[in-house]
Amino acid sequence: MLPADAKPEAPSRNRVISATEELKSALDHKVVTNPTVRAQHANVTTYLPNEPADLVVFAESTQDVQTVVRICARHGVPVIPWGAGTSLEGHVNAPRGGVCVDLSRMNRILAVNTADLDCVIEPGVTRKRLNEDLRDQGLFFPIDPGADASLGGMVSTRASGTNAVRYGTMKDNVLSLKVVTADGEVVTTATRARKSSAGYDLTRLFVGAEGTLGIITEITLKLYGIPEAISAAVCPFPSVEAACDTVIATIQNGIPVARIELLDEVQVKASNAYAKLDLQETPTLFLEFHGTEAGVAEQAERFGALAAEFGGGPAAFARHPEDRSRLWQARHDAYWSVLPLRPGAKAVATDVCVPISRLADCVMETKRDIEDMGLIAPIVGHVGDGNFHTTLMVDVEDPDDLAKAKHYMSRLVERALAMGGTSTGEHGVGQGKMKYMEAEHGAPALAAMAAIKRALDPHNIMNPGKIVVV
């Protein structure tokens, strides 16, 4: 064991070498040190530099994960979990080196309890795979961050996405977790009961902890029956403000929209070109309604009336599954659609969330900032929750361009915080948002987070250098 006062810095080469030898002897072919594989397992999605681990272990069981954690704990070597590599704030980087635990081979669906509307899965299962598997049973898992992320990663970043306005985020849809903690023990956070008041909410503590408190090796998720009827709609608006006001009215009126997504006129133009759509190039809401046939029709009608009050509409409906799929594919392809806007640049997704009453202000001020700074950054948003992204085109090789991008992102976060919002609605803290944690939470809350981190990971080996400095 490391002494309790060990510094949270990179372990010496000797420690890593000793740990690697022990890991190879215990896990053999599951241990990979190839530089290409290591680089693929570090951050590849953003402006943050790629910081690979010293080795990658392809875990196949909870026991494998325990073996890795125990060996790493003995040598004081960091452990960084990896699911599908789709994270957006450098969560999978290894700034202090260490061992990346690839969980993608832990991809079994262990149980689907149809009567209880839940399932038990391993963390490497991706959301598309899960839904393909569930479809025959008339069930689905609604949380949809766009990317085909692993469920372990989605739990760890408290992911949400397009359906959250109706179905909540990962925090609302995880019933229980099995987690390997820093001492190599396995914690089961809850039973399969739908609710419980039996002590501290360990489930919610590990949801969104980004692997800094333990590695998730099993997940029990809530499921839902596939709605009898689904319809989607596209509704144009004269302004972002009109679209936002319609969203507020929709939520206030209790219309249970399943999805309500904003695309600004820049994004609509990009999507038209990329996905060969012919949408009016104006701020637009993409919507989806779930319910009975009559219920869906009623929701659509009520929404249409509200949109008209704010000068929006008419909405165009997509009732056929293939038209709906095309629409949502276009929404999910927002990231790809903007790449041609600045060839050679990287698309960096930002993420803030504000109380919905401030959404229009926040989006409008951000648009002005984009214009004033001469940036290219289309806006998309899960606006029913007050959450929006700008897809900022950055030449990450150009220091001036990168500095400007960082300045823009800081201003965006500061604007959201000043409006009573959060620095990240769904992408997580990782490395990218750590600098805003004190401004957002205040010193006492951040101290409480650090105390929890030290209590559960006293030697700071679990994904160190993310969320909170200890």
Added chain:
Amino acid sequence: MLPADAKPEAPSRNRVISATEELKSALDHKVVTNPTVRAQHANVTTYLPNEPADLVVFAESTQDVQTVVRICARHGVPVIPWGAGTSLEGHVNAPRGGVCVDLSRMNRILAVNTADLDCVIEPGVTRKRLNEDLRDQGLFFPIDPGADASLGGMVSTRASGTNAVRYGTMKDNVLSLKVVTADGEVVTTATRARKSSAGYDLTRLFVGAEGTLGIITEITLKLYGIPEAISAAVCPFPSVEAACDTVIATIQNGIPVARIELLDEVQVKASNAYAKLDLQETPTLFLEFHGTEAGVAEQAERFGALAAEFGGGPAAFARHPEDRSRLWQARHDAYWSVLPLRPGAKAVATDVCVPISRLADCVMETKRDIEDMGLIAPIVGHVGDGNFHTTLMVDVEDPDDLAKAKHYMSRLVERALAMGGTSTGEHGVGQGKMKYMEAEHGAPALAAMAAIKRALDPHNIMNPGKIVVV
């Protein structure tokens, strides 16, 4: 400050006397040492003995609470928060003496943000008071544990009740908390944004922590628009099993019932007598539907069809507000209605929750146990969540009767745990359920809870002797 290795036992008289002097000098008339007041502020609702604090402080502000905590921390004296005294597992007892902080005077509604569907309140606001205040604005707060509990207490026990099947529990409806922690600092757990991925979920950590990690002094709650249409129904069934099977089918079919409550035939009989109803004395579901006029009618029709498949019905509908109120008053008066069943005895409410697929089994086995043991214990349940209570009539002065009651309660919890359920769906751990924590959570999870408790309350002054032993 106490040394870090101070024993978690009652502080010496001297410490209490010194703390009392300091408190009187700082808070004057807000400090009360009268024995009657002290007894009223300890457990009065169950078979657990009344264990009063040494004094009661009537806090009027966050600052008052900070003053109490800082003085108590300096002297190593326990601090026990008190809201309305409706808790059911001895949460408000002071087994090690100390200072009870009565928060009932902190009962201001600080803000109602209609556009954001949220409000900011002090912890002493009770749920009825909140809803009376919100009604004019067309809003309501749905969580309804029956008793007119304080919202601070409801947060602290992770309360739920009749509406949870549709609106979730307290964990789903708290956006943010202000909490005075063991060092006297004030932690704000989150912004008013609807969702966030910015670090550990401190909100959910304090929800259900029963005052053992800090004292809540401000609460931001989600609100909902009062539904356009509400209808209630009473539906008789030939058996508990038929009723439970109908509940499962209702949930699986995605009928968004707002309430679906089981009363067994013993409870229906008691309620008929107490509330002057003329219900058929057979297992019965009480239901409520929220939505548009058309939506509510459709839900009721779909429910009726499912009930008929299991031999239940016909449902009788209460569409007038006064009929609905009478029905739910009768449901909420279940506790009072059973008292005449055994004059002189105390009604002790039990609480377990199981996966819904095991609900019928668990209720049936429990009914057999009640019969075999010769007990009086009508059953009521928030069955949409798999949560049910038995209202056990106990002569708490008779050691044999009390022993039998405790044996029955242990068997009930063990049955629920064996079925993959929890020892408490909504009442909390307090003193009464501590003995089941290891069986429910396992040693590693309980060790994690203890580590968190030690990290945030190193001298164990915050409501010690509840949830987890440290």
